[in-house]
Amino acid sequence: MGKADLLAILILFAKVVVGIAIVVLTLYAARHYGFTLYRLSLRRPRDTNELVGFLTPRISVLVPMHNEEGVAADVLHALVECDYDHDRLEILAINDRSTDRTGQIIDAFAAEHPIIKPLHRTSGAGGKGAALIDATRQATGDILLLFDADYFPGRAMLKMLVSPFCDPEIGAVMGRVIPHNSGTSLLSALLGLERAAGYQIGQQARFNLGLTPQFGGTVGGVRATALKAVGGWNSESLTEDTDLTFRMAASGWKIGYVNRAECYEEAPESWPVRKRQIVRWAMGHTECLHRLGGEVWSSRFMSRFEKLDAIFVLGCYWTAPILVMGWLASLVLLFSPQAHQVPIFAVALSLVGYQLFGSQATFFEMGAAALLDGKSRPADLVPLNLVNFFASTGAICEALLRYYSGRIFGSPGPGWHKTKRYRETGIHSGNGNGNGNGNGHGDGGKQLYIQGANGLYSCRLEERQQ
């Protein structure tokens, strides 16, 4: 085989890769455009807001915590303050093998509020899934609501998340997550845009279209009987929420979405933290694609459109390596002798177009979400999202490389790890005069962050009461 033959094979291979990249990215781009335009056209998104407060089943709120002394009191305080009938509410505060003061904080709250039931895990498998399995065994509610420790549920949150369960087909419900630290770093600001697009556009459009919104494992709820019917939590999965979403969908349950159930979270503020998060998501998601893809595709309960969208969701992290391979193949073609044998305009259009079209679709989605939220100023940051895009592309490629090498060579995965918390004692202390003793009587009323355990939430409440 001569040099010319090798070059011809290389060019043919590059053409195939570019062709695949163009097709895949065009499909994803069309999906983004479709959802965005559909969401923008909705006069009244599907919701159960008018039913909030009219459905009050017995609920169990599960809060897994692993070394969360900086935030534990905030979330427990917020949950106790919720306007849900305490006779129908229990809060299972899970101390998952913490080595800090998390257990003591939980016990202190439990002593004061009988609805808080401490669950101290000192052994057994680690990770959120394992903690949830233990807590679910003890939960007595018909509906299980989940919050991560760094979330701040508002007073109406529990009623909002429960209302879609009036539909007996709903197996799980997801609320909306909004980063409270969007102004802290460029990354968290960009993640704020990304979250808005994902929830305001993607989740709402999927819910309206009868597709499968994703249950995110926090700020959400699960019907206890549905959870049992699909075999409970999967502690082996890195993304137990995605795993549960598609096991439920394949078994005939629907996932609900409540855009109005907005809850603050802490978005990663630094790139290494973001990278660890996205590596876990990409590996977990892709593992779900391989394990559940067939089950979803053969489900007798899902429509063809639902199945197709589910595969798009499960396979979304594959777009990153496909894009990178497309770039490399584009370079090969650009510098190949054949580049000048076909109309250069057509080559340029197809090589550049698929990248531009694909990126523009997601950026369009972000801008539309920001406008729907009435926030035009953050929408101006969309061009800078290229930085996030490139960083995420690299992280996802690395994650999939690790995942597939793990599958082939049997090397272990990254394991579950907690995303870094920023709201820890003193980090955002500023000059507020909060006393930090956890009783919510800080006198720095205008200061958002104060030192001490339940500073942030109690300070906000106090400020509003004034």
Place this chain on the structure above:
Amino acid sequence: MAPIPWTFLAFTGVVGGIIYLHFYFAHNRWRQVRGQETEDIDPSYIRREDYFGQSFRTKLRSWLELPAITSPDGARTIQKSNERIRVIPALRLADRAQSDDILSIQSDFSCGASSNFGREIYAAGNVSVGTGSKLQAVAADGDIALAPEVEVARWVDSWGELRLGRNCIIHSRATARKSAFLDVGVQALSVFAAEITTAAGAMDASRYAASSPDRLQIPPPANADRSALSRMGLDLSKLSPLGPECWIYAGSLRPEVPVHLTAQLVVRGDCSIPASSLLEQDLKASGNLYVGAGSECKGNVVSEKSIGLGPGVHFAGIVHADGEILLSNGVQGASPAGPVAVDAGSWLYVEQGVTVRGKLASGERVRVIAPTSAQAWRRKHQPAVRPKPSETK
């Protein structure tokens, strides 16, 4: 020397400039928003059905503390930027009265026909508004009675009884702590009261008594006769468990005999429940859902399309449809556990003789309709009853 490619350089310059501006403006915006705290969510928010009335009362209380000018008749006038608040001991106005002030009346308020009020009205006593008047919003600590054809641009909130006359239109919410009476033709975005009633309409409950002694239990007992079930309209091969307490029926369901539903049921298709059925658990249909006359719904009733509750149906949970809902003559909604709710994604039609203890809400409007309109709705939306074998020959 080669010629200078001016066109190429100009093109490159323009494209480069656009890319630079693209990032320049974005970066500039980042410098502006950097360090700002997100204030998207109010964590102290709780949902209150009478929020508008409550919020207005709270704001009014704070405005009344502002400096005022007192006139000889005891009325006070408060100027708040470009708004004027008039505080009056009592107010009885004749026909065609007009005001663009916020009115705070310390006892009763009444006005004659064709009056026009451009701002909110608060009365510590009762409120009576004449035929054809137009209001912005009204809150009263006593009763509110709106004569026929009154139009309210926003909300109505009564701490006592609320009576909405024929063809009244409330563009937002109508709330009352005691009771709300809605005459034919009334329209509102939502109505909430301890008891909502519509204009009286005769209903002969005996007309809707079960015509068959048989009852179709869903899910059927393990030893049930498959062919007997099929004759009753249930194809057992389409019924499968979704979970320990929930079943799914793959297709439309139109039983021939009254149903006794003992577990949650999801119907993937249209569903028509015969008269005098007993639904002890939640029922959902992905298509149109109709519950026959005289039935009792102890669970929630949900549809992705429309729901019709036939004459005399009793319900004790939530009735929720993404499309339209009809509550027929004699429908009663009440539960010892608390208020009930009916929520339609588009129109919610309520016939005469309906009583609901709780809430009626809609994406478009709640509208009280006459029997002829209700009959037309039922003809249009009620899933067709399965033709009997003899009829198909």
